[in-house]
Amino acid sequence: MIPRSVQITIAFLLATVLLLGTYILHLRHSEEAKTQAVAAETMAAPQAQGQWEKIRILVAYDDDQALRWREETAFMPAERAPRARAALRAVLSQYVQSPSPHPL
16 A cells, blocks of 8 residues: 555646646647737738838948948848848948858
């Protein structure tokens, strides 16, 4: 016969496992719902208003130890935050090229 304290411990551990399994399933379903909502929102989001513009960016050259201005053509949205992101993408595109003037 198994002692009563061991039976209580086993019952407690089984209940804990069942509760944690239920909680994990709940988290999984809520994350799937969030992912689907974001995907639906992304598909339904209107295209950003803006235009292609020539912008000047400052590029670092390691060989010459110099900073030089470069002209780059980029799609610049009308809103401020997406416009800053687009400018940053244009700068980073210069550093990602193979041979890079300043490797990241």
